[in-house]
Amino acid sequence: MTLQAQIAGLEGRLVDYLTDTGYNDLPASAVEYCKLLVLDSLGVALAGHNAPGCAAVAALVGSWGTVSGGSTVLLHGFKTSPPLAALANSTLMHALDFDDTLDSSALHTFVSVLPAALATAEAEGAVDGKKFIAALVLGTDIIGRISFAIQRPLSWIRSSTCGSFGAATAAAKILGLDRDGIANSLGIVYSQTSGNAQGLVEGKLVKRMQPGFASRAGVTAAFLARAGITGSREFLTGKYGYYNLYEAGEYEAEPVTAGLGTHQTIMDLSIKPYPSCRMTHASIDAALQLRAKISGHTDDIEVVQVMASKMVTEMVGKPFVLGSDPQVDAQFSIPYSVSAALLRGDVFLPDFTTAAITEKQVMRLAGRVQVTEEPRMPAKDLMYSHMRIVMKDGRTHEVTVKVPLGNPANPISAERCRGKFLKCVAASGVEFGECALRELLDMIAHLEDVKDVSRLVTLMCADQPAKARSQAAE
Numbered sequence: 001m002t003l004q005a006q007i008a009g010l011e012g013r014l015v016d017y018l019t020d021t022g023y024n025d026l027p028a029s030a031v032e033y034c035k036l037l038v039l040d041s042l043g044v045a046l047a048g049h050n051a052p053g054c055a056a057v058a059a060l061v062g063s064w065g066t067v068s069g070g071s072t073v074l075l076h077g078f079k080t081s082p083p084l085a086a087l088a089n090s091t092l093m094h095a096l097d098f099d100d101t102l103d104s105s106a107l108h109t110f111v112s113v114l115p116a117a118l119a120t121a122e123a124e125g126a127v128d129g130k131k132f133i134a135a136l137v138l139g140t141d142i143i144g145r146i147s148f149a150i151q152r153p154l155s156w157i158r159s160s161t162c163g164s165f166g167a168a169t170a171a172a173k174i175l176g177l178d179r180d181g182i183a184n185s186l187g188i189v190y191s192q193t194s195g196n197a198q199g200l201v202e203g204k205l206v207k208r209m210q211p212g213f214a215s216r217a218g219v220t221a222a223f224l225a226r227a228g229i230t231g232s233r234e235f236l237t238g239k240y241g242y243y244n245l246y247e248a249g250e251y252e253a254e255p256v257t258a259g260l261g262t263h264q265t266i267m268d269l270s271i272k273p274y275p276s277c278r279m280t281h282a283s284i285d286a287a288l289q290l291r292a293k294i295s296g297h298t299d300d301i302e303v304v305q306v307m308a309s310k311m312v313t314e315m316v317g318k319p320f321v322l323g324s325d326p327q328v329d330a331q332f333s334i335p336y337s338v339s340a341a342l343l344r345g346d347v348f349l350p351d352f353t354t355a356a357i358t359e360k361q362v363m364r365l366a367g368r369v370q371v372t373e374e375p376r377m378p379a380k381d382l383m384y385s386h387m388r389i390v391m392k393d394g395r396t397h398e399v400t401v402k403v404p405l406g407n408p409a410n411p412i413s414a415e416r417c418r419g420k421f422l423k424c425v426a427a428s429g430v431e432f433g434e435c436a437l438r439e440l441l442d443m444i445a446h447l448e449d450v451k452d453v454s455r456l457v458t459l460m461c462a463d464q465p466a467k468a469r470s471q472a473a474e
Helices: 009-020 028-048 054-063 082-094 110-124 129-148 158-175 179-190 198-202 205-226 278-294 310-316 326-331 334-344 360-366 414-428 434-445 454-459 466-473
Strands: 301-308 369-373 385-391 396-401
Touching: 009 129, 009 158, 009 179, 028 082, 028 110, 028 129, 028 414, 028 434, 054 082, 082 110, 082 205, 110 129, 110 158, 110 205, 110 454, 129 158, 158 179, 158 205, 179 205, 198 205, 205 326, 278 301, 278 310, 278 334, 278 385, 278 396, 301 334, 310 369, 326 334, 334 360, 334 369, 414 434, 434 454
Parallel strands: 301 369
Antiparallel strands: 301 385, 385 396
16 A cells, blocks of 8 residues: 555645645745744753753753763753653753743643754754754644644643644654655654643643653654654544544644645744743733732732633632642742732742742732633633732722733744843853853854754853863864
8 A cells, every 4th residue: 555545634734745845945934933932942941951850850861871873961961862862951941831832722832843853953963954944843833733623621731742743743854754754753753642731730840841751752753763663644533543532533624734835833933921831921911011000019909800711710820829849830820920920020030939939928919819710711712811900998900911922913022032042041050151152142043054953052061161162063
């Protein structure tokens, strides 16, 4: 039986698209936004390397050995197998929940795709910037398109379940696999797909590793496909395919291929202004807007009433209670993040230290924040928040946010994104020489001209002497 006969329908259209599309088929807007997202992702990795759990993951994968021809764990400088490097680097990028989101699907993309592409490119060697960009754009596009079909409320961590297909796509494109190889990569990665939401609802550190598991699986799948291993063909629509097994058959196929080849879903991604779950951002925006109206008199607040969608209310609207991981608790809490915004006038990395989270004033105010469901909103909506502050003297202040900051409909400028990167560098405590930092920024800005993207990895290992970094980049 021919491959054409084996893979048709929805899966066949996607595989055809991935096979036939390269850098020269991408619009300039997608290329430029891709570079901005690379900058953003590497910045949050820098800021996240000291976050709880990251050092433990890096040490563990490092203990499993340096591999000849392997891939580097960012900031640490040692090599391990490409799948494990992807896992560790994804954990760094997602540790602060500060990476991009696809708001319409409530998922993250680059945190699965970029680590997979970096690890595969370094192991393969001499991968140029154009191939790298194409792999990132296509991997992101597949994540978005697969997610658009889903009709159910959040039940799985789709950054992981959908992300695994994107990671496999990126790795397969880096390896230059043909149509058969790409199809097998996607089928193989489906056999590894995971991403349940239990760690999220319990506030456990493993939640921030879910995209890393997807990234690791994607790299493994692509290398297995190149080695001749075959994967399932109906990985999306088969009897036990992704949509039927993971999403109970509740999907619409049409959005998956709508605009295929003419619209890249990378253009739908949001860059996050606050290092917390995206479901908290509309409420943070609302709090910052109302802060001026109460003139900083937070002690005079009787109650803060927030209305949001069913998903947002269930996932991040519970009363703020500290568990075993205060940082995770705070990142996934509207009561905490709104209180931080009202008290401090911004929400950034220092607000998620244990000292800031447990401050008595913010804890008291968080106890006055009530989040309830707005039944008229779509269950999965994370862009809407209506906030009403009631003061002790009876005065009220209200605002409605329909599009949170960072969404393409309310975008962050390239300059602000660069500023976020530099603030992440400063918060990381990593010693970057001025020349190395300037070279890294210039390289990302001109990524399409880079002859070997392994130079990015070299520059992101700041614990090496600057001279060694420069020599390795030549």
